[in-house]
Amino acid sequence: MDDRKILKLVGARIKVLRKEKGLSQEALGEKGGFHFTYIGQIERGEKNVALINLGKIAEALEVNVSQLFAYVSDEIEFTETDIMIQEIVDMLREASSNKIRLSRNIIRELLNESKDD
Template identity: 45%
Template sequence: MSDVLIQVGQRIREIRKEKGYSQNILAEKCGFTFSYIGGVERAEKNISLINLAKIAEGLDVGIHQFFIYSYEYEHLSDKEELIKELVSMLIDQNPDTIEMAKNILKEVIRYSQK
């Protein structure tokens, strides 16, 4: 089994569970069978990009969300760790809160450059 298949399958399972979806619900949203979704999550299926895009759409996430696992294995600089922490804080916020945070951050940066 390929490490990438294992890691992507695990990310799909994590996101599916975060959304509160069963394999049946996700399968219906994507036009697949629940056994196909299970096979992808267990890394038994070599999923195509087209099917990966369908699963992303069914989960209402960007396809890049399936590859976020890779950051866990990379050594990030202190600056990158802080940026990752900021993104984590914002990822589940509503658009108004994100916009407000962006505006505050702009002001902080502008002030610090004086």
Template identity: 50%
Template sequence: MQNIEDNEYLKMFAMRVRTLREERGLSQEKLAERAGLHRTYIGMIERLERNPSLVCIHKIANGLGVHIVELF
């Protein structure tokens, strides 16, 4: 079970992914394709339904064309 602080970190991460994705004019499906992830996974992250692993975070950063630290 996640505590409130954990949820805040996930929320900030999700908002950052969405902001960068939208700035680049990418749909969730296109980002997923570029990141090598399932198309529904990006939406689940943005809706706080998933807590992505470090490997998935790295893939998302690559899909967005940013260094991983820019997601935090």
């Protein structure tokens, strides 16, 4: 993959997550300890951001670092549904096996109910 492309993909993903959280570049910068111009440069793919800084950005966005890499293509916009599904997956990754089983059963029941409607 072209170096610039991965920077743009990660930057675009950060921008999508930031907007979903209702944060400005300035607000995200404040939460993460960065200047807002640095956030803008990252979002435009102009900066090769360090892993430590990606961790700080993820923390400021209240997401797992893996979500910053959850892009599919630079041509695909992430829908609100895509982001909610990813949030559910992230929550399940941190849950106990008992809670995962319970969640699976609840989801099955909800989806089965909707088929009956």
